[in-house]
Amino acid sequence: QKEVEQNSGPLSVPEGAIASLNCTYSDRVSQSFFWYRQYSGKSPELIMSIYSNGDKEDGRFTAQLNKASQYVSLLIRDSQPSDSATYLCAVYGNKLVFGAGTILRVKS
Amino acid sequence: ETGVTQTPRHLVMGMTNKKSLKCEQHLGHNAMYWYKQSAKKPLELMFVYNFKEQTENNSVPSRFSPECPNSSHLFLHLHTLQPEDSALYLCASSQENFGGSASSYNEQFFGPGTRLTVL
Numbered sequence: 001q002k003e004v005e006q007n008s009g010p011l012s013v014p015e016g017a018i019a020s021l022n023c024t025y026s027d028r029v030s031q032s033f034f035w036y037r038q039y040s041g042k043s044p045e046l047i048m049s050i051y052s053n054g055d056k057e058d059g060r061f062t063a064q065l066n067k068a069s070q071y072v073s074l075l076i077r078d079s080q081p082s083d084s085a086t087y088l089c090a091v092y093g094n095k096l097v098f099g100a101g102t103i104l105r106v107k108s
Numbered sequence: 109e110t111g112v113t114q115t116p117r118h119l120v121m122g123m124t125n126k127k128s129l130k131c132e133q134h135l136g137h138n139a140m141y142w143y144k145q146s147a148k149k150p151l152e153l154m155f156v157y158n159f160k161e162q163t164e165n166n167s168v169p170s171r172f173s174p175e176c177p178n179s180s181h182l183f184l185h186l187h188t189l190q191p192e193d194s195a196l197y198l199c200a201s202s203q204e205n206f207g208g209s210a211s212s213y214n215e216q217f218f219g220p221g222t223r224l225t226v227l
Contacts, residue, residue: 032214043198043218044151088151092214095164096202100150 003027004091006099015108019076023089023099026070032092033065035074037085038101044088048074079106110134112219114199120225121189129184129222131199140182141216142174143198151198157182158204189226196221 005024013019021035032051036044050056050063050072062075072091076083086101112133121127133140142154156164157176171193173185182199200216 034215041223043196043221046215046217049215090216095153095156096214096216098151 002099003097004089004099006087006089006102008100009103010105011102012105012107013079015079015081015106017079017106019079019083019104019106021074021076021087021089021102021104023072023074023091024070025072025089025091025097027091027093027097028067028070030067030070030091030093033063033072034090034092034096035061035063035072036088036090036098037083038088039085076104079104081106081108112199112201112217114197114219114222116222117220118223118225120227121186122227123189123191125189126185126187128186129197129199129224131182131184131219133180133182133199133201133217133219135201135203135217137201137203137217138179139202139204140176140179141200141202142182142184143200143218144195145198145221146195155184186224189224191226194224194226196223 003026035048037047038044048063050065056063060077064073084106086103088101089099090096115130139158141156144152153166154168155174160176171188175183198221199219202216
């Protein structure tokens with residue numbers, strides 16, 4: 001079992017829709033959870049951090065964490081073509097472990 | 109300069125060459141990392157330095173040799189590489205909260221990367 005699992009996609013959504021990206025992890029003692037956005041040929045950019053159960057909102061982004069289910073998600077509201085990228089989930093237990101990423105395509 | 113910088117941004121080298129990648133962080137962090145990202149593969153952690161001391165080496169071949177002279181600078185020395193070593197090499201830094209509770213620590217910030225091609 002992979003430590004951090006994401007659906008590779010691509011996930012295609014129309015412009016203006018909500019994109020929902022999901023991530024599961026195996027280490028129950030994980031404490032910190034992150035979402036990174038990576039454009040093709042560029043380095044990962046941290047867009048959201050979440051540390052406790054529930055929702056955390058920042059602009060059009062909402063991160064959701066459920067430690068009991070070992071599940072973290074990222075919602076992007078009003079998706080724009082500029083949101084098209086690979087989204088990496090990262091989980092910190094005693095080290096930071098990245099998932100393989102989900103490709104998001106927002107179609108205008 | 110702000111954030112994490114890396115030089116060079118692009119590097120082409122032969123298998124017999126010796127070259128070095130440089131990373132500098134301007135964030136006052138206490139930990140630095142080297143990652144490898146190959147096409148269509150997840151990020152692979154190579155080395156971790158906390159307070160200039162290497163704390164992790166993820167079974168990386170000896171043709172990759174890291175050096176961390178201080179908490180702001182990190183190097184990756186390359187020699188006798190193979191074509192399969194061609195990849196994007198990313199440096200990152202973070203402020204580690206050793207033994208503490210979850211907070212804003214452990215957030216890693218990446219440099220722009222070095223695109224390495226081994227011929």
